Amino acid sequence: xxxxxxxxxxxxxxxxxxxxxxxxxxxxxxxxxxxxxxxxxxxxxxxxxxxxxxxxxxxxxxxxxxxxxxxxxxxxxxxxxxxxxxxxxxxxxxxxxxxxxxxxxxxxxxxxxxxxxxxxxxxxxxxxxxxxxxxxxxxxxxxxxxxxxxxxxxxxxxxxxxxxxxxxxx
Amino acid sequence: xxxxxxxxxxxxxxxxxxxxxxxxxxxxxxxxxxxxxxxxxxxxxxxxxxxxxxxxxxxxxxxxxxxxxxxxxxxxxxxxxxxxxxxxxxxxxxxxxxxxxxxxxxxxxxxxxxxxxxxxxxxxxxxxxxxxxxxxxxxxxxxxxxxxxxxxxxxxxxxxxxxxxxxxxxxxxxxxxx
Numbered sequence: 001x002x003x004x005x006x007x008x009x010x011x012x013x014x015x016x017x018x019x020x021x022x023x024x025x026x027x028x029x030x031x032x033x034x035x036x037x038x039x040x041x042x043x044x045x046x047x048x049x050x051x052x053x054x055x056x057x058x059x060x061x062x063x064x065x066x067x068x069x070x071x072x073x074x075x076x077x078x079x080x081x082x083x084x085x086x087x088x089x090x091x092x093x094x095x096x097x098x099x100x101x102x103x104x105x106x107x108x109x110x111x112x113x114x115x116x117x118x119x120x121x122x123x124x125x126x127x128x129x130x131x132x133x134x135x136x137x138x139x140x141x142x143x144x145x146x147x148x149x150x151x152x153x154x155x156x157x158x159x160x161x162x163x164x165x166x167x168x169x170x
Numbered sequence: 171x172x173x174x175x176x177x178x179x180x181x182x183x184x185x186x187x188x189x190x191x192x193x194x195x196x197x198x199x200x201x202x203x204x205x206x207x208x209x210x211x212x213x214x215x216x217x218x219x220x221x222x223x224x225x226x227x228x229x230x231x232x233x234x235x236x237x238x239x240x241x242x243x244x245x246x247x248x249x250x251x252x253x254x255x256x257x258x259x260x261x262x263x264x265x266x267x268x269x270x271x272x273x274x275x276x277x278x279x280x281x282x283x284x285x286x287x288x289x290x291x292x293x294x295x296x297x298x299x300x301x302x303x304x305x306x307x308x309x310x311x312x313x314x315x316x317x318x319x320x321x322x323x324x325x326x327x328x329x330x331x332x333x334x335x336x337x338x339x340x341x342x343x344x345x346x347x348x
Binding site: 058070071074075078098100101102103 | 212
């Protein structure tokens with residue numbers, strides 16, 4: 001009993017320490033420094049959401065929310081400044097796009113230039129399945145047609161068949 | 171016979187894809203086309219590098235004549251390699267070449283210019299990089315060519331090379347000056 005209790009106490013302490021560490025640990029994969037954050041949690045949340053959709057141009061496959069690059073930090077601060085100035089989310093994104101082009105958007109916009117990108121895969125899938133269905137249908141029809149043709153034995157064939165059945169040799 | 175021709179279809183698809191991929195390989199994904207081509211230069215006013223010569227420069231200086239803006243910094247290694255070409259371009263006297271000193275410490279920038287030569291018509295210090303962002307700068311060096319009406323007509327991402335100077339920058343300036 002005493003032995004068990006002496007084990008429980010350190011275990012509880014360890015668990016508490018782990019929980020505390022977890023609570024204090026910074027959230028992974030975000031480069032946002034505490035000094036960049038806005039005091040208003042609603043604005044900060046919007047800033048985070050916008051930042052996640054903007055590409056860091058230095059390390060191109062990261063968002064500015066993830067990236068530690070200097071330029072990403074500058075852009076994060078600009079996003080927050082624009083939000084504080086009362087810009088809508090769309091206006092903030094437009095501000096960055098007007099300087100860096102559509103490429104900064106991690107999710108490409110749906111417009112004429114990107115039409116092939118968005119509907120291309122669907123078209124290919126559609127075309128492929130149409131071709132496959134057509135092929136299978138034609139195949140089935142051909143097999144059925146062949147069967148119908150074969151089904152009608154001529155009298156000569158019937159005689160040969162009957163002979164075969166009798167003799168067991170051609 | 172059309173049924174036999176269908177067996178060539180995979181080959182045809184492969185060839186089309188191969189052509190696309192081959193084309194893709196010739197492009198450098200690090201070079202992002204500028205969103206500002208054929209757009210007016212952003213409005214800005216830059217002070218000179220603290221302790222240096224001149225009065226800086228602003229968007230108003232980039233109107234009326236063909237000009238070049240070269241983004242540089244003392245901490246940028248490719249800028250060193252490029253700098254003799256910037257000097258060469260300045261000395262051709264075909265366009266004023268402005269230096270946009272991007273996110274640099276003034277003392278470092280002045281020492282750098284002293285060591286490698288300052289042929290810029292004027293330099294401006296963009297200490298916090300805000301003007302650079304307005305220009306869509308995402309790396310240093312970058313070089314812009316601006317036409318008489320103050321529109322950006324060409325952007326070179328990364329250092330100029332003897333080849334890009336001779337075959338792109340100079341011909342574009344000459345064309346714009348016509």
